Amino acid sequence: MAECHPVGFQWVVEARYRGAKVFHIDPRFTRTSALADRYVPIRVGSDIVLLGALINHVLENELDFREYVLAYTNASMIVSEEYRDTEDLDGLFSGFDPETRTYDPATWSYEGAPEEAAAGERAEQMDHGREHADMGGPDQYGAGGASANPRPMKDPTLRHPRCVYQILRRHFARYTPELVAELCGISPEDFAELAETVTTNSGRERTTMWVYSVGWTQHTVGAQYIRAASILQLLLGNIGRPGGGILALRGHASIQGSTDIPTLFNILPGYLPMPHAHQHETLDDYLARAGGDTGFWGRKRSYMVSLLKAWWGDAATEDNDFRFDHLPRLTGDHGHYSTVMGQIDGTVKGYFVVGENPAVGSAGGRAQRLGLANLEWLVVRDLTLVETATFWKDGPELETGEMRTEDIGTEVFFVPAASHVEKDGTFTNTQRLLQWREKALDPPGDCRSDLWFFYHLGKLLKERITSGEIDRPLRELTWDYPEEGVHGDPSASAVLREIGGVGPDGRALSDYTELKPDGSTQCGCWIYCGVYADEVNQAARRRPGREQSPEAPEWGWAWPANRRILYNRASADPEGRPWSERKAYIYWDEKKGEWTGPDVPDFEKTKPPGYRPPEGALAEAALSGTDPFIMQADGKGWLYAPAGLVDGPLPAHYEPFESPVRNPLYAQQDNPARRIYPRPESPYNPVGAPRFPYVLTTYRLTEHHTAGGMSRPLAYLAELQPELFCEVSPTLAAELGLANGDWATIVTSRTAIEARVLVTERVRPLRIQGRTVHQIGLPYHWGWGSGGLVTGDIANDLMPLALDPNVYIQESKATTCDVRPGRRPRGRDLLALIEEYRHG
Amino acid sequence: MSRGTRERAVAPEAEFRSYYGRPVIKRPIWHVPHMPVYLYLGGLSGASSLTAIMAGLTGRPHLARTARIAAAAGAALGTGFLVAELGRPMRFLNMLRVFKPTSPMSVGSWILAAQGGLSAVAAASAVTGILPAAGDAAALATGVTGPLTATYTAVLVADTAVPAWHEGYRELPFLFAGSALASAGAVGMLAAPRTEAGPARAVALIGAAVETAAASALEHRLGLVGEPYRQGRAGRLLRAARALTVGGGLLTLLAGRSRVATVASGLSLTAGALCTRFGVLEAGRASAADPKFTVVPQRERLDSGAPAPSSGR
């Protein structure tokens, strides 16, 4: 966190001043470790073992926050008799189809027939696991997650052998401190201290928070890492409470916004799933299968219809399903890496790359560049000539002779972009806070904002389309935004207002509960509904922090409804009283008959703790006054996920796809559902191959930003970290003859790159399964271009195309490699070296 | 915390801790040959002024005239080298913007200005014969500015954080004074007719002796801090300086009537004086480049419980 989010880290320093104890768990001793109370080294890719052992520690010693667990989680729910755990099937859950490597999650569900089965097929009952997997897992169920029987059988004593609590106990029983020592390289004493600290700092009086970043997500089991942390935090009562939570530190200014209002293939704004050809012919089909009908997600028709109205305006009517047909349909994985394969195969002809640099920033860079070289046309928009724009001129494949400029048919348009000060608009930060940026000045030369580019491109397209049927969605698309300034920029505030929603009276809406299923409201992103409440750009509010409470509700605007802590109803006990004075946050004010506190209650303001839903209630009315997780169909925090994940209802430790270690827990070595691309452009290191003996991980440095396009051209940053380096322990350096400051070559099946050597005790050899495992760290900010004042080889070129099956994120935090002293070979010799390694 | 470790850290091997072996202080940026040549010329000018006065007073007109010219030329040429050393030569006059007693360079600038002006008047008068009274008065005045010109540079060099220079503040003025005398004596010997050159030889001899003695003290009294005077490039230069100075001195004694020997001894002394100045600069550079010269004495001072007190200004 100190490395990549230094300014956020000031709050960790503040917390330490107030007595917080900070553990830093990381394969390398980083700048964060330097300021932590304890540093715990860990082997990359083994975090579920550690988290699982903590869960086991909590369960075996009954250290869970029982009152919270009973009231707010699904611990007491009984799971279907057909469910089989990894303990039973040696690393697989029930429902696995080895042919397709996918799960049918039907057996994971709760006991008893779902009450609303007649309402339509439930997602968890789908016959085809393949489809379940194809659709991108959790996203497919929208913001509410998968639906599940909201009123399953329960055992409040938690003794029923098939209740979630007991299933958890059995599942995690083998995640012991000894296993942690064996697989993570963490000593039993260190584990004991961590476990003791986490558990004693949880409960009524205290909370523990976990902070993670891509060190947890860029794995073939990334989503399950987060699930494991969720289970632990729910057991300890650390969700929805101040000082608790699982905090994702996101690495880009509006990466949260880019998911909320996604430029992602599988979702629409507000986590509404993209319709699937095989399941969603009509709006009703779609709504029936897109998650539950209870909880606030039960209002999904309002959200979807309002979105369709925002896009197709008057053309969208009740009679025509609000133009639901205008939405193109998915038929499987259309994610980034599949798109790259489509480029190589020639199905993808044209490509827009907007403020992104896949030639350097994506895993398996060679495949990326092969794809770019096979396009008909490519549009790149950026501040500098990023490598993605110039690959045909100076890419590494030219040096090896794999490509020749004269043979590359890709037509390239480089259209320069405006910087963040040359346009107004909002970023959504890592805590879901929308902050409006004022425009400081006009962009220089041909530079234009992306808003300008896509608005004017849209206008040009609309001018040229025919009256044909395929052009109807474009023809009917609402595309009228006021133009401003010398370049005719579309008004960003008008766009934000459309996103925030407008009511039947033409006035901006103030809350997503005002959205209607009848087409009378329109809203571009329901979770952002209210960002323009009272016709005021709420994201532009700037009341100074020192004039406000710590929550600072009048600085910017947090979705949803300006809430700063999600599910904050859980900060009070079931009766609505604070769990303790010390941790009081949102509580029930009996006199006023409402929930109150320093934040906006994430609950219906006047729903009393004693409220019990009537039979057949829908949406939020179906949740009781003690159900804090209001987006969930059952209002509960899920310790066990009966549906929604494509690789199992519980996290299980699988080794990274490329690992030097055998999985001692199960016969199943790696995530059985992981997604790979076994084809010539995407070779893999064989598991346990002696020629790739070392563990490789990548990371960022404080001084640079991602692929370097925003840092390498800046002298003040480039001089601080001028060269790509690899961090190795002195032991490994001695073994290999690597000298500090000299060169080393790092090799995987993909390619070999060279880096300067930084010998440091901060990287420690770990004792794993009785042998020494060396880890090597590589920052990934370098490339050959981007106007960089400093250049270097591309760390991501080494990385495999192995993805988490839920979210299609690549495993770039854990792979295997070899290291050799000296610089890498050039030209054809490089190819020869890789050939040698590929075939052993 | 272990005191023992610290004590070990100041063992005779001068084991000490540092930041990647990087220097603590900055290396003097002054260039070769500008700076040492200026030091030489200042010394030559200053000591020549004294020689000129005494020669005048003792009725040695040729020696007096020669010395006046040497004083003026030394100051003028020296000023030239000084200006060339500046990062912004056009701003040379800023040297006279303030008068700062705390800055030997400021004091020296005023001294040099005076010495330059006075010695020029004295020399001009001697050469042209115009205004002899003014020339004599100016020459007499250089009796004050001359020796200051010759020695202020020692204070200038010593008034730095460079350990070999700073800790040598007792010896350096004598080294520079001796070197100046030897330089002036050598020029006197070379330029004045033999009949008048006797005192110049004596000046040169005494200068050589003082220079040699001061250099020796510098090398040996300072202990660890004096190491740069003994080792490396500076050590070689100073050894050469000693050989040339001692050799030149002996030759002066033995030269008698031999013109060749006189020239050889004069040149040898001049070369010795130059080597001394180059050696001092080199020693300063070496002293600044190795953190041990900064850290070890300071650490010893702290560990002996006698940290440097404030100057209390």
Added chain:
Amino acid sequence: MAGGGWFLRWPVIRQLRGQDGRGEAARSARTDALRPRVEEADSVARSVCPYCAVGCGQLVYVKDGKVSQIEGDPDSPISRGRLCPKGSASKQLVTHAGRQTKVLYRRPYGTDWEPLDLDTAMDMIADRVLRTRRDTWQQEHEGRVVRRTLGIASLGGATLDNEENYLMKKLYTALGAIQVENQARI
């Protein structure tokens, strides 16, 4: 301080008049006139750092149509005026010499960039979008209506504004382009 000509301003004279030669007397006229350059800014925009997702407040000072300084916004309850090295380098990000400000065009099989007018580029891009869309249009797939194109893809960075992402997703969806991805996936 003014008046009296150079002679009276000459520090030596000022020293003689009792000023400190290491302080007051040594000051130049330029020094006396020194002010922080942000005071001269024509405008100040309240902005947000474009690097990581902490969302630190920035103040962007503009003088004569150029950014003269970017620094932290002390009002921000998130960052309290502080910035990391990247945030602190933001002015260089928007003003550095390596920034590309002209449209460039590389024709198929071309060996170098060529200049291109922005309007022409927009027209050409629009033409290609429509052509590729027509050529690769899928009305049905595996017997189901899909009405889409797999011929056009997009990859966006996560420094895009919400408004930009919104228009992109809206336009692509209307075009039937589904392979729309973002750094958020990576």
Added chain:
Amino acid sequence: MAERMGFFTDTSICIGCKACEVACKEWNQLPDDGFVFEATSYDNTAALGASTWRHVAFIEQQPVWMPDGDPMSHGGPVPHSGPMSHGGPMPDGGSMPHGGESVFEVGRDGRWLMSSDVCKHCTNAGCLDVCPTGAIFRTEFGTVVVQPDICNGCGYCVPACPFGVIDRREGDGRAWKCTMCYDRLRGGLEPACAKACPTDSIQFGPLDELRERAAARVDTLHAAGHTEARLYGESPGDGVGGMGAFFLLLDEPEVYGLPPDPVVPTRDLPAMWGWAGAAIATMAAAVAASFLGGRSR
């Protein structure tokens, strides 16, 4: 004269992000220092200089880990890889030497010390004392500032600084160093580095206040068992009369590249002139003797 202002750099909360270095360069519009990989931990800046007015030092003090995953020895101070003698990564390669001379117990976790160095704005400042042009002066805030319109690049200040702070910039010819953002101070703003510092490791304020705050911080750290914490440069009784920019360090100053007991060179100036006077007298006597002795000969 306004109140004396200063920096207190609390290195115990420095995260080595180098925001201070960049914020300083942006505000003062300094040139870059070249792009050199130094292989000295994360420090590629190397030292303060004419174009680098803040420099973050990185000192790795890690237990030496053996292949079996255990620290090399148990009990007592854990041997570590901190910089000893000419320590740190050796230019000839190989691993960092670990002299075994640990002053502090680094423990199993090890330490990575980071510290943002800056001009000390000494009470008795060598650079200011020796500057012949008056380019360097003491401001109304008690800080020491170079006036670029006056400096003629004589270079005297460079070796006169006991901390190696000030330097002459190649190509420019003038001497440069931290001004504590004198222009900003005149506008009531805090220096760019202190403003940017994410963790408030760099604190700016009236020096007296900072000294109190620092003393309290040391007490807190000592109470928490960090007895190695100590202040550097806060005492008006030290060899430079106290520093306007002082530090809380977690090891000896020399480990951070700071002189352990700095003295302003001009402290000995009267003595120096005294010895110069003696040398002048010697000169005069020598010349007189040469002439008078010659006559007698």
